[in-house]
Amino acid sequence: MDLASKLEKLSLELVQKNDYLYKVSVKIDQLESLLLSFINEFNYITLDSINCRDDLEDGLFTITYCLQTEARDHIVMVQTSIERETASLPTMHTIWPQAEIMEREMHEMFGVDFPGHPTLIDFALEYWDNIPPLRRDFDTLEYVNSMNPFRGQRTDALDTKEEMKKKREAKKAAKLKAEQEAAAKAAQEEQNNPKQEVSGDE
Amino acid sequence: MNDLKNTIKIFHGPQHPGITGNMSVELDLLGETIKRARVHVGYLHRGFEKLVERRTVVQAFTIVCRICVPEPDPNEENFARAVENLAGLEISEKAKYIRTMVLEMQRLANLFLWMGGQAGSIGLGLIPQWSVCDRDYMLDLFEELTGGRVYHMYAFPGGVRRDLPDGFLDKLSDLLDYYEKRIIVYNNTFFDNVIFKKRAIGVGIVNRDEVLKNAYVGQTMRACGIKKDVRKDMPYLMYDKLDFDIPIQQDGDVYARALVRRDEMIQSIRILRQIIEQMPEEGDILQKIQKHRKFKLPADDTYVQTESARGAMSYYMAGDGSEKIRRMQVRGPSLVHAYTLLEKLLVDSELADVAMTMNSLGICPPEIER
Amino acid sequence: MFGLDKGDKMESGFYGSSLKCKFEESGLANTHAIMEKAVRWFESRSIFVVAYGTGCGAIEMPPTFTSRYDAERMGVVGVATPRQADLIILSGYLAYKTLRRVIRTYEQMQKPRYIMSLGSCPINGGMYWDSYNTIKKLDDYIPVDVAVTGCMPRPEAVIDGFVLLQERIRNGEKAGWEKYDENLKFYKDNQKRVLGGHVDPAYETDWYNLNGGGIA
Numbered sequence: 001m002d003l004a005s006k007l008e009k010l011s012l013e014l015v016q017k018n019d020y021l022y023k024v025s026v027k028i029d030q031l032e033s034l035l036l037s038f039i040n041e042f043n044y045i046t047l048d049s050i051n052c053r054d055d056l057e058d059g060l061f062t063i064t065y066c067l068q069t070e071a072r073d074h075i076v077m078v079q080t081s082i083e084r085e086t087a088s089l090p091t092m093h094t095i096w097p098q099a100e101i102m103e104r105e106m107h108e109m110f111g112v113d114f115p116g117h118p119t120l121i122d123f124a125l126e127y128w129d130n131i132p133p134l135r136r137d138f139d140t141l142e143y144v145n146s147m148n149p150f151r152g153q154r155t156d157a158l159d160t161k162e163e164m165k166k167k168r169e170a171k172k173a174a175k176l177k178a179e180q181e182a183a184a185k186a187a188q189e190e191q192n193n194p195k196q197e198v199s200g201d202e
Numbered sequence: 203m204n205d206l207k208n209t210i211k212i213f214h215g216p217q218h219p220g221i222t223g224n225m226s227v228e229l230d231l232l233g234e235t236i237k238r239a240r241v242h243v244g245y246l247h248r249g250f251e252k253l254v255e256r257r258t259v260v261q262a263f264t265i266v267c268r269i270c271v272p273e274p275d276p277n278e279e280n281f282a283r284a285v286e287n288l289a290g291l292e293i294s295e296k297a298k299y300i301r302t303m304v305l306e307m308q309r310l311a312n313l314f315l316w317m318g319g320q321a322g323s324i325g326l327g328l329i330p331q332w333s334v335c336d337r338d339y340m341l342d343l344f345e346e347l348t349g350g351r352v353y354h355m356y357a358f359p360g361g362v363r364r365d366l367p368d369g370f371l372d373k374l375s376d377l378l379d380y381y382e383k384r385i386i387v388y389n390n391t392f393f394d395n396v397i398f399k400k401r402a403i404g405v406g407i408v409n410r411d412e413v414l415k416n417a418y419v420g421q422t423m424r425a426c427g428i429k430k431d432v433r434k435d436m437p438y439l440m441y442d443k444l445d446f447d448i449p450i451q452q453d454g455d456v457y458a459r460a461l462v463r464r465d466e467m468i469q470s471i472r473i474l475r476q477i478i479e480q481m482p483e484e485g486d487i488l489q490k491i492q493k494h495r496k497f498k499l500p501a502d503d504t505y506v507q508t509e510s511a512r513g514a515m516s517y518y519m520a521g522d523g524s525e526k527i528r529r530m531q532v533r534g535p536s537l538v539h540a541y542t543l544l545e546k547l548l549v550d551s552e553l554a555d556v557a558m559t560m561n562s563l564g565i566c567p568p569e570i571e572r
Numbered sequence: 573m574f575g576l577d578k579g580d581k582m583e584s585g586f587y588g589s590s591l592k593c594k595f596e597e598s599g600l601a602n603t604h605a606i607m608e609k610a611v612r613w614f615e616s617r618s619i620f621v622v623a624y625g626t627g628c629g630a631i632e633m634p635p636t637f638t639s640r641y642d643a644e645r646m647g648v649v650g651v652a653t654p655r656q657a658d659l660i661i662l663s664g665y666l667a668y669k670t671l672r673r674v675i676r677t678y679e680q681m682q683k684p685r686y687i688m689s690l691g692s693c694p695i696n697g698g699m700y701w702d703s704y705n706t707i708k709k710l711d712d713y714i715p716v717d718v719a720v721t722g723c724m725p726r727p728e729a730v731i732d733g734f735v736l737l738q739e740r741i742r743n744g745e746k747a748g749w750e751k752y753d754e755n756l757k758f759y760k761d762n763q764k765r766v767l768g769g770h771v772d773p774a775y776e777t778d779w780y781n782l783n784g785g786g787i788a
Binding site for chain 3: 215216217218219223224244245246247248249252253256264265268271272315318330331332334335337338341351352353568
């Protein structure tokens with residue numbers, strides 16, 4: 001059965017993005033059965049990555065599972081959305097062992113819960129006590145300015161705006177002076193020229 | 203848990219001459235046999251995916267190359283191609299040839315560095331002295347082409363930043379002649395070495411049945427007899443018009459992976475020679491983006507894959523109609539190799555083989571934790 | 573490149589004040605000065621570097637220590653443990669997790685010990701200035717002797733840093749480890765502030781009761 005026709009029977013739409021990339025959007029309760037049917041029927045047996053995107057304006061996380069065929073020539077992105085407050089997904093580590101580390105990272109960076117996961121401990125951060133850092137409402141600039149301020153300036157540092165202003169005014173003055181000199185020179189030549197013309201005629 | 207009854211716990215730790223980068227492996231030892239291994243990363247975490255969200259496309263292009271320290275060019279290529287997919291930019295044929303050339307040059311440089319690391323981990327200190335110096339001649343060419351030895355910032359969405367300088371292709375051709383002679387010398391000294399064969403054959407064998415499902419990529423996959431490569435299966439740039447083979451071996455241990463890498467060096471030289479012949483004289487280098495400071499990405503997402511010297515590297519990129527990048531997620535080849543594969547391979551192996559196995563899988567911590 | 577204030581001479585000298593007094597009593601103060609100078613001459617020509625690649629700049633360490641830009645002609649060799657080393661090279665930015673390990677490694681090195689920092693990240697944050705996991709000003713946490721600029725510094729620049737460090741050792745200028753011992757409270761307070769209080773007990777100063785034991 002063709003991929004597009006099978007998905008139409010489940011009332012899902014297959015979008016083709018380019019030669020090798022497809023995309024399918026699905027609801028959270030149909031997710032696991034769809035992934036299993038991708039493995040068993042259409043030979044998309046490899047899980048390449050699990051990606052998460054924070055849509056703060058809609059109050060959702062958009063999760064994408066990227067599956068690849070055994071022949072390595074097509075990729076399908078299976079997308080679903082979950083709530084931000086009670087974010088929880090079924091764990092896939094029994095089907096694909098590499099999902100264990102990917103879900104552990106997503107738990108640390110976004111705060112998504114995976115019931116049944118064996119090692120939901122910290123991955124890259126140590127003693128972190130703030131909200132999960134990759135969420136959109138974590139303000140890095142404010143955090144960084146309070147923890148690590150910049151080094152102070154050198155004592156002989158110049159103010160950029162004033163120096164640029166001085167440079168522009170100097171340039172204008174030089175241009176004005178050059179124009180005045182050119183005008184004076186032209187006026188002098190005109191004085192000389194009529195005398196020469198008169199002498200040429202004679 | 204009974205296995206761990208009389209064990210000693212040591213940290214093959216961040217400060218160690220026998221690891222590839224800044225990461226640590228926590229080992230439980232019974233004598234010299236490892237009973238359990240746990241990998242710890244996070245010593246190099248910079249939060250790249252959060253840094254990129256505050257930057258426009260032009261600003262992010264300058265920091266993307268530092269995601270993977272020994273191998274910056276596949277990152278730039280992935281970033282450029284993801285932006286081109288989203289925005290619908292087309293690049294000219296000359297720019298495609300130049301980008302392919304840069305990728306193959308960088309693959310050769312990285313394989314020389316790998317050879318130094320692999321030989322140094324078993325105590326053969328001569329090979330790093332030779333191979334790091336040979337890699338330096340390639341870095342000189344990179345400096346002439348792009349301006350930097352290691353971090354190039356060269357592949358921009360829409361093409362490349364600068365044209366080839368005069369006489370560059372002749373210099374590259376001379377360097378490839380020199381490399382072909384050197385590979386024979388490395389073959390006699392390192393790949394046919396009795397000591398390397400005794401230490402490497404039969405160590406770190408990867409099970410062939412679980413390679414494709416668990417997404418082990420690169421030379422780990424090819425040394426088990428599976429002939430797959432992103433350049434042949436999902437071709438990008440000029441790879442569908444160039445003529446090259448994919449080397450494979452059947453055993454799946456450290457020695458087989460080393461032989462696959464040696465053959466890939468020879469194939470890279472073959473590809474570069476074809477590019478030197480076929481490079482077009484005239485052509486646009488860069489398709490200019492109008493008003494690049496206000497260049498908006500459409501509200502869409504895409505997924506791109508490139509073959510780096512250690513395996514397939516993928517990027518997920520999403521825009522939202524504004525100038526800043528909405529989400530960029532990097533999935534390097536080392537994430538699965540370091541956690542799922544290494545923790546399994548090290549059980550019931552010797553303490554002296556940890557460094558050799560890590561070098562052979564090509565584990566690079568900056569791209570595990572970005 | 574910048575470092576400490578130039579012209580500060582070490583007061584106690586290499587042998588420590590008690591031995592110097594003995595030399596002065598027996599009228600051999602000149603010999604003491606000559607021996608000091610000889611020891612510094614030898615020390616500057618055999619700097620051992622601990623094998624720790626902490627960041628981006630570790631990619632330019634293999635070219636510096638192998639045959640093309642040979643650093644061994646300066647006497648600079650890599651060793652495996654911090655107990656055998658004189659110098660630690662911090663090549664690039666430092667995440668908080670690495671900073672804890674670097675402080676512990678630095679305190680395990682035996683005196684006299686030096687620090688060299690590469691790149692612009694330890695000076696003022698570099699290109700990761702708005703990252704939630706890196707530090708900006710390394711001088712606040714451990715004393716830096718020589719800072720080499722660049723991103724990444726070329727091997728020739730790193731060798732230039734070695735030469736500057738050798739000159740400083742030979743002139744007997746005040747080094748970072750003296751500053752660390754004198755201002756220990758300042759450094760430890762800064763470390764605790766940025767690392768959230770999770771700093772290991774000071775490796776050496778508490779055990780040898782150098783500061784009344786009140787710091788940990």
